[in-house]
Amino acid sequence: MIKKTILNSAHRQLGARMVDFGGWDMPVNYGSQIDEHHDVRNGVGMFDVSHMTVVDIHGPQARSFLQYLLANDVAKLTRQGKALYSCMLNEAAGIIDDLIVYFMDAQNYRLVVNASTREKDLAWIEQQAKPFDVTVSERPQLAMIAVQGPKARQKVCPILPDRLGLSAAEIKPFSACWFGEWFVGRTGYTGEDGFEIMLPEDKAEGFWSQLLEVGVKPCGLGARDTLRLEAGMNLYGQDMDEDKNPLESGLAWTVAWQPNDRDFIGRSALEAIKKQGLSHKFVGLLLEEKGVLRGHQTVVLDDASTGEITSGGYSPTMERSIALARVPANIGETCKIDMRGKLKEATVVKPCFVRQGKIQIDV
């Protein structure tokens, strides 16, 4: 049976077009995906992301466990509330999932993992946790609302309960604060400032209504996808999976090689791959002709070798088509894309197109 978040009827009341998103009945848009995209870039929008999985790691060995579990190093998290993006690898250095870990205190960390990978993630984390003195607790009773855009903080802080608004106004990017069961991270998946707010399910509808009242626009998963694509943020299952390692997925920056003696899952395999040299790299593409780049289209290099678009689409901010692609490492400044049988010209760029409302590449 299809799963529903606590906000399902709220979405339907707003006239959302609903789709089956990995087994969840979720809003894809509330009218126009492009309008919602611009709302986030220029003002403020909100997304129901309650389908995402929250996992708390608690215990005296929480830190050493996460140093073993994750390719990035939680030892970097020294200030309470600080967040870190990381891959969780298998022994072969394939990506099981990407996630955000928040440092609450030495014995408590919070992970937010993808909804589509929930079962395998939980099984893997529990399996790996066995030798450690930690407990792994999923928190399915928490709803999650992402409020994103340059006006997000000014809209959200005044309506948070109790003292939380004051704390939330103070926290730095990629940090969190909490009060009771409410948890506010200054994180997101859009390339804009904003918050991801976890809260008790029975408070979610009320808070969603309050956000609507202060002018926050509801946005669906369609806009979430074009925003993250513009921001050059990977989507698990499209841009990477268990057959791909972080080094060929544009995520080398998330692998903490230092200290040398930190043994994390996948390290030795990843070191061997690095030593051998990488045949492929992860790039951004900008289509120079009319049309829309799509996932799985073939990228053709000058020497006739090929790569693949992993995520493609239309950029409402740039009014051009853009993509993320995994291509042979010798790719030049331009390439061709096989679009429905026709070869079209594209420019190779850094995989970060728009951040903080600004276009990052020469168009």
Next chain:
Amino acid sequence: MSNTPDDRKYADSHEWALLEADGNVRVGITDHAQELLGDLVFVELPEAGQSVDKGDECSVVESVKAASDIYSPVTGEIIAINDALEDSPEAINDSPYDDGWIFIVKPTDASELNELLDAEGYQNLVEDE
């Protein structure tokens, strides 16, 4: 509920075909189709003068979500295309049955239109999807 005017015929591939007073057939996509596609961002138009057979792919519309072929609902010659869609593909979302028309065919045999669905038949098709 999507809108299906009863002054025209419908293909099961979601184009509409309107027989005009001069005997030509104006073609576009249905309200249901534009709703499914989401915001349109690009339209690849056919060329005026091009001959088409009924069922030929002659245009492509691309939305934020997907690319979709447009098939000619009748055999004939394309005598006009809606150039305005080059700059404003969203006209198809805003006005699928009027400003969002895509091309006009001068039909070889206008009786081909009888093979298409009427509004009620198309509504039933959409409801069964």
